[in-house]
Amino acid sequence: MKKTPLHAAHLRSGxxxxxxxxxxxxxxxxxxxxxxQAVRENVGMFDVSHMGQFRFSGAGAxxxxxxxxxxxxxxxxxxxxxxxxxxxxxxxxxxxxxIYQAGExxxxxxxxxxxxxxxxxxxxxxxxDYDVQMTDESDQWVLIAVQGPKAAETLDPHTDADLIxxxxxxxxxxRLLDHDVFFARTGYTGEDGFEVFVKADEGEALWDALVTLxxxxxxxxxxxxxxxxxxxxxxxxxxxxxIHPLSSTYSWVVKDKPYxxxxxxxxxxxxxxxxxxxxxxxxxxxxxxxxxAENVGQVTSGSTSPTLGHPIAMxxxxxxxxxxxxxxxxxxxxxxxxxxxxxxxxxx
Numbered sequence: 328m329k330k331t332p333l334h335a336a337h338l339r340s341g342x343x344x345x346x347x348x349x350x351x352x353x354x355x356x357x358x359x360x361x362x363x364q365a366v367r368e369n370v371g372m373f374d375v376s377h378m379g380q381f382r383f384s385g386a387g388a389x390x391x392x393x394x395x396x397x398x399x400x401x402x403x404x405x406x407x408x409x410x411x412x413x414x415x416x417x418x419x420x421x422x423x424x425x426i427y428q429a430g431e432x433x434x435x436x437x438x439x440x441x442x443x444x445x446x447x448x449x450x451x452x453x454x455x456d457y458d459v460q461m462t463d464e465s466d467q468w469v470l471i472a473v474q475g476p477k478a479a480e481t482l483d484p485h486t487d488a489d490l491i492x493x494x495x496x497x498x499x500x501x502r503l504l505d506h507d508v509f510f511a512r513t514g515y516t517g518e519d520g521f522e523v524f525v526k527a528d529e530g531e532a533l534w535d536a537l538v539t540l541x542x543x544x545x546x547x548x549x550x551x552x553x554x555x556x557x558x559x560x561x562x563x564x565x566x567x568x569x570i571h572p573l574s575s576t577y578s579w580v581v582k583d584k585p586y587x588x589x590x591x592x593x594x595x596x597x598x599x600x601x602x603x604x605x606x607x608x609x610x611x612x613x614x615x616x617x618x619x620a621e622n623v624g625q626v627t628s629g630s631t632s633p634t635l636g637h638p639i640a641m642x643x644x645x646x647x648x649x650x651x652x653x654x655x656x657x658x659x660x661x662x663x664x665x666x667x668x669x670x671x672x673x674x675x
Contacts, residue, residue: 348441362548373545407427494512497511600670610629610656
């Protein structure tokens, strides 16, 4: 398995490591609940260096990104970022991504770890007609997500950048604890925070310095429960090659412009992503969802919510059943009642 440049730091911190998308990654340190709570109430940090980073530059970079994504990249300015998709031509997604405008005619794209090779091949195949230079920088960066309501006030005394005044989705350079970094006020937890880009050979030293500030290391377990509470989709669960992305609540991503796969994207989805609340029994991906005797869909993500104290799940169900209030989820041959609730489950 691949290892991020922070692998040794995780082992020093007593992390329990697990395979994830071909990477050996920390699932937890002190424990999922403690790490989850640290991010909800204070500040925690995640190693997300396994994600991919592609740089696009040249006179045709904007036109290329406009074609391969449905969001309007022309609305970005240097120092700004937005969430976006890489659609295929069959009504699904190659990946969901973030795009940062790093400068004039220069953009950075962050992609999911398990999709790096697939995304690169997809984009290279489409780039031939555009004046764009593509560089895979995935091995050049350590990416640390510092998340929580106290993220800005914790980091601000240790940087020359004004983190308190930084706007959501801003992207800017700075010095942090004697390291040159880029900050992005983005995240995947439902809380405030920054994703910090630092050169790979400096990543371990920066991680250790952040630990000395009292920032709680958090693993994949807490990252998943945090994003689930916030209603954020995860590629391979709520999104995929054969899942119409407009089954989710993310229709705002799609703008009225030409882009790859628009004809299929314009078709109404046959399923809808809904939220479910259960009383006691946690449910997992793949569990079947019923309405009466009819199987109307399946769970895409589920867990017991550390913040709310009861099981929650997202499920893809038939569009004509999605407005119902009551469902059942089958767990080991027995069905358990589930109430439809709004997504997100948690709002800060």
